[in-house]
């Protein structure tokens with residue numbers, strides 16, 4: 553079993569939502585955290601929120617789509633804390649739209665998901681994760697760190713209408729653990745660095761609370777436990793995945809029994 557106490561977590565998207573909640577869980581269990589976000593203001597709010605653990609927290613502004621930002625972020629974690637033990641690349645966005653939307657009256661397509669709408673989600677949710685994980689894994693290996701790379705997929709990876717961009721990016725997150733675990737295995741590293749993904753259903757963060765109340769009620773009708781997942785419940789799952797060194801190469805769902813797949 554790995555111990556969280558004195559270990560270092562690097563969390564992107566750490567300025568809010570699930571990332572911030574994971575940071576609180578980590579420092580609350582005696583760990584250290586580098587909080588990473590593109591929004592300086594979010595990082596300041598997060599620092600304020602985690603004030604009582606300030607000596608165990610560092611922050612850095614980084615756009616995960618930028619290669620040199622990602623290298624600097626990983627270097628900073630090593631410089632400040634001497635190790636990276638948990639990599640949680642949780643920065644992510646949604647930009648929902650149907651791929652093509654015909655007009656009700658004419659039957660002709662009047663709206664389309666734009667290239668920018670598609671690409672921006674792929675850039676942050678997929679390429680940003682690749683860069684974060686690559687830069688962190690390099691430093692973990694070079695500094696002889698043991699730990700976990702914990703990606704965040706989603707039940708949307710199984711296909712949600714209106715989320716071709718997001719679902720595609722999150723489907724990729726469910727294959728990363730398999731590929732990376734196989735690569736670490738080939739290189740004799742798999743006993744030391746594991747890779748998994750968590751796949752939440754609907755979690756009560758600003759990303760989901762933006763959904764209009766009527767639509768959210770409809771969603772919750774499909775959730776047997778009858779409520780949103782708490783960010784702290786996702787954080788606790790990540791903690792367990794970190795501690796338990798037999799867990800590797802797979803995706804762990806946390807969705808309250810959600811009836812999976814697009815409802816059409």
Ligand SMILES: NC(=O)c1ccc[n+]([C@@H]2O[C@H](COP(=O)([O-])OP(=O)(O)OC[C@H]3O[C@@H](n4cnc5c(N)ncnc54)[C@H](O)[C@@H]3O)[C@@H](O)[C@H]2O)c1
Nearest residue numbers: 565567568569570590615616642643644706754755757759
């Ligand atoms: N909320 C949910 O229901 C849910 C479900 C499944 C998966 N997820 C995933 O969990 C992760 C966190 O989601 P959340 O609900 O906490 O969202 P959130 O919007 O509360 O937090 C996301 C954070 O990412 C940051 N970010 C955005 N673009 C960035 C960039 N280019 N570089 C660095 N940081 C950037 C934002 O500033 C924000 O602080 C996302 O990857 C999301 O897809 C969320």
